[in-house]
Amino acid sequence: MADNTAFSLLKQRSIGSSRAVFHPQAGGVRPDSADGSPRSLYIHIPFCTHKCHYCDFYSIVDTRDRQDVFAERLVRELIAQSPFAPQPLRSIFVGGGTPSLMRPDLWTRVLRALHDHFDMSRIDSGQGEFSVECNPETVTPELAQVLRDGGVNRASLGAQSFNTAHLKALERWHDPAKVPTAIETLHTAGITRCSIDLIYAIPDQSIEEWDQDLQTALALPIEHLSAYALTYEPGTAMTARLVRGEFTQAPDDLEADMYNHAIQTLRERGLERYEVSNHAKPGAQCAHNMAYWRQDDWLAVGPSASGHYLGHRWKNTPRLDDYLQNDDEGFAPFCDHEPPDDRRELMDLLMTGIRLSEGVDAPGAMAQAETLGASDALMRAAIMCADQGWLHSAHEQRWVLSDAGFLFADRVAREFIGALMAD
Numbered sequence: 001m002a003d004n005t006a007f008s009l010l011k012q013r014s015i016g017s018s019r020a021v022f023h024p025q026a027g028g029v030r031p032d033s034a035d036g037s038p039r040s041l042y043i044h045i046p047f048c049t050h051k052c053h054y055c056d057f058y059s060i061v062d063t064r065d066r067q068d069v070f071a072e073r074l075v076r077e078l079i080a081q082s083p084f085a086p087q088p089l090r091s092i093f094v095g096g097g098t099p100s101l102m103r104p105d106l107w108t109r110v111l112r113a114l115h116d117h118f119d120m121s122r123i124d125s126g127q128g129e130f131s132v133e134c135n136p137e138t139v140t141p142e143l144a145q146v147l148r149d150g151g152v153n154r155a156s157l158g159a160q161s162f163n164t165a166h167l168k169a170l171e172r173w174h175d176p177a178k179v180p181t182a183i184e185t186l187h188t189a190g191i192t193r194c195s196i197d198l199i200y201a202i203p204d205q206s207i208e209e210w211d212q213d214l215q216t217a218l219a220l221p222i223e224h225l226s227a228y229a230l231t232y233e234p235g236t237a238m239t240a241r242l243v244r245g246e247f248t249q250a251p252d253d254l255e256a257d258m259y260n261h262a263i264q265t266l267r268e269r270g271l272e273r274y275e276v277s278n279h280a281k282p283g284a285q286c287a288h289n290m291a292y293w294r295q296d297d298w299l300a301v302g303p304s305a306s307g308h309y310l311g312h313r314w315k316n317t318p319r320l321d322d323y324l325q326n327d328d329e330g331f332a333p334f335c336d337h338e339p340p341d342d343r344r345e346l347m348d349l350l351m352t353g354i355r356l357s358e359g360v361d362a363p364g365a366m367a368q369a370e371t372l373g374a375s376d377a378l379m380r381a382a383i384m385c386a387d388q389g390w391l392h393s394a395h396e397q398r399w400v401l402s403d404a405g406f407l408f409a410d411r412v413a414r415e416f417i418g419a420l421m422a423d
Contacts, residue, residue, distance in 0.1 A: 039090040044302030046097040059097040071106040080330025088122035091288035100134040111150030129287040139182035144189035154193035195224035201250035223284035293352040311340025350416040359400030377419035
């Protein structure tokens with residue numbers, strides 16, 4: 001068995017100017033020799049019918065109708081990466097873009113490739129999770145049946161709001177009445193695990209209107225709900241409109257009230273917060289996202305998809321043309337790569353782990369910080385956060401946010417990261 005310390009994950013090749021290609025098998029190390037192979041897979045499908053103004057994920061309105069060539073290219077990348085996941089996959093998540101916009105016949109091709117080249121036994125037996133993001137307008141009986149036949153057992157629907165005025169503010173154009181119809185279509189096909197995404201702190205949204213969105217969602221047969229405060233990401237149309245003064249951002253105190261109202265309302269209906277913005281019935285947490293937040297390894301395919309393997313992080317190029325034209329034995333061109341780094345790994349673990357209701361393994365984090373000479377600084381940061389009431393305690397086995405602390409999760413993460421950077 002090859003020594004993993006000598007494992008070279010990435011093979012650099014010149015494509016154009018400074019582009020590179022993800023190739024885990026560089027250095028002559030067989031992929032099946034690596035201990036702890038990835039058990040999760042992310043797939044990115046970039047196509048959209050319309051670019052929502054708040055969205056900063058890579059998506060395109062494709063006027064050249066490249067779904068066919070994209071599906072072929074995606075299959076090649078899946079085949080190339082499949083040797084690095086010899087164990088049964090625990091989770092697959094297909095995001096976008098609008099994955100449900102891809103034609104059913106192309107979905108059949110991609111799903112067949114997954115079953116031909118990955119061990120899907122855990123997912124097919126119902127022990128694993130296979131999620132697909134769906135736009136309510138694009139869920140058809142044919143698509144739902146194709147997805148279910150291919151092993152998909154969970155759907156995440158981007159409702160965002162059930163108020164047409166607020167959907168318009170977000171430049172989101174689906175009919176709210178399509179959401180329950182889509183869920184019924186999915187259930188009929190056998191995809192009974194459904195989640196809904198909602199956005200709050202939309203300009204001019206009242207807490208009463210936010211409550212109505214929550215009540216409407218809770219009246220549907222869902223097991224999971226993600227509630228995100230509207231964020232103004234750089235480079236988005238929503239941020240440009242804010243800068244131009246076309247509307248006023250929701251006040252911080254109203255946003256906090258909306259957040260706390262969601263926690264209470266969802267908890268009363270059996271959906272507990274397990275991450276800052278995510279709520280689920282018992283046992284219905286999103287397993288794939290938990291893999292991210294716990295810093296497990298995962299493979300990633302498709303333009304702009306980001307992966308994590310053996311301490312390496314990479315991101316495929318977020319350009320469909322580059323993705324389609326540059327093909328190194330199936331591997332995709334990437335725009336970013338971070339090699340293994342113990343300090344960064346601990347920072348990432350603290351940043352994501354503190355957002356979970358289970359919190360962070362404090363002794364484990366301190367042991368890692370000790371090797372970096374940063375344990376004293378990290379403990380001081382934990383004590384300060386506990387003194388502020390954001391952590392239950394700095395001296396327990398786990399650092400867990402208090403209810404008040406969940407409103408300051410990003411601040412707590414910054415304090416931890418600052419402590420690691422200071423020493």
